[in-house]
Amino acid sequence: MSGLYLEDYTVGRVFKTAPVTLDADEIIWFAEQYDPQVFHTDPERAKESAFGEHVASGFQTVAIATGQFIRTGAVDGTGLGGPGLDEIRWTAPVRPGDTLHTTAEVSEARATRSNPGRGVVTLAFTVATAAGPVLTFKATIFVRARGREAIEDGRVVD
Numbered sequence: 001m002s003g004l005y006l007e008d009y010t011v012g013r014v015f016k017t018a019p020v021t022l023d024a025d026e027i028i029w030f031a032e033q034y035d036p037q038v039f040h041t042d043p044e045r046a047k048e049s050a051f052g053e054h055v056a057s058g059f060q061t062v063a064i065a066t067g068q069f070i071r072t073g074a075v076d077g078t079g080l081g082g083p084g085l086d087e088i089r090w091t092a093p094v095r096p097g098d099t100l101h102t103t104a105e106v107s108e109a110r111a112t113r114s115n116p117g118r119g120v121v122t123l124a125f126t127v128a129t130a131a132g133p134v135l136t137f138k139a140t141i142f143v144r145a146r147g148r149e150a151i152e153d154g155r156v157v158d
Contacts, residue, residue, distance in 0.1 A: 002073055002076050002077065003073065003074065003075055003076040003077040003078030003079065003143075003144075004074045004075070004078060004143065005078055005119075005143060005144055005145055005146035006109060006110075006111065006118075006119030006121070006143050006144065006145040006146065007145065007146050008146075009106045009109040009119070009121045009143065010106060010109065011106050011107065011108065011109060012105065012106065013105070013106045014103055014104070014105045014106075015069060015072050015074060015103065015104045015105075015123075016101075016102075016103050017065075017068035017069060017071065017072055017101070017102040017103070017104070018068060018071065019099045019100060019101050020064050020067075020068060020099065020100045021097065021098070021099040021100075022056055022060075022064075022094060022096060022097070022098055022099075022100070023096055023097065024043060024054060024096035026060075027040060027054065027055075027056045027057070027060065027096055028040070028041055028042075028043075030056070030057055030059075030060040030063075031056075031057050031060070034057065034059060034060070035057035035058075035059055035060070037057075039051045039053075039054065039055055040054075040055065040056065040057050042054075043096075051093055053093075053095060054095065054096055055093040055094060055095055056093070056094040056095070056096075056098075058088075058090040058094075058135065060094075061090070061094050061100065061127060061134065061135050062085070062088065062135065062137060064100055064102075064127075065100070065102045065104075065125050065127045065135065065137075066139070068100070068102045069102065069104050069123070069125070069139075075141065075143065078143050078144040079141060079142070079143055080118060080141075080142035080143060080144065081141070081142055082139060082140050082141035082142060083140055083142075084139075084140055085137050085138065085139050085140075086137065086138045086140070087136070087137055087138050088135075088136075088137040089135065089136045089137065090134065090135055091133050091134055091135065091136065092129075092131065092132065092133065092134045093134070094129065094134050094135075098129040098130070098131075098134075099129060099130065100127050100128070100129060100134075101127070101128050101129070102125060102126070102127045102128075103125070103126050104123040104124065104125050104126075104139070105123065105124045105126075106121060106122070106123060107122045107123065107124045107138070108120070108121065108122040109121045109122075111145060112142070116145065117144060117145050118142055118143070118144065118145060119142065119143050119144070119145050120140060120141075120142060121140070121141050121142075121143055122138055122139070122140050122141075123138065123139045123140075123141065124136070124137075124138050125137050125138070125139060
């Protein structure tokens with residue numbers, strides 16, 4: 001799939017991503033850099049935590065889901081970044097060896113008021129393992145609109 005334009009994002013369209021399996025080393029690496037809590041960084045000490053086991057950072061799960069969507073190719077050459085994430089809910093822990101399956105469903109797609117060559121798309125993400133859902137969130141992204149001029153950095157772009 002190559003980059004999609006605003007007109008390709010119909011409400012209800014679902015993107016299924018390639019699965020990603022996490023191992024303990026990846027969980028530890030991410031946590032040491034970005035979320036250094038003992039239940040993420042130390043499998044032995046994690047047994048004494050509220051989780052009772054080694055678990056991945058929720059932020060790592062969000063990052064993986066975002067990468068899974070980007071790798072679908074949907075925003076290749078048409079994505080223009082995004083203003084934010086909303087309604088992030090971690091509903092179950094992710095453990096070493098879990099495989100993450102992510103879907104992103106278009107819940108809104110519209111042209112921006114300020115730039116006719118740009119659209120706003122809201123995607124409702126669901127991330128699940130074999131045990132069930134572990135994360136939901138909404139991501140808002142900007143994408144190019146087809147056949148309309150876009151103004152970026154003071155210049156007209158097709």
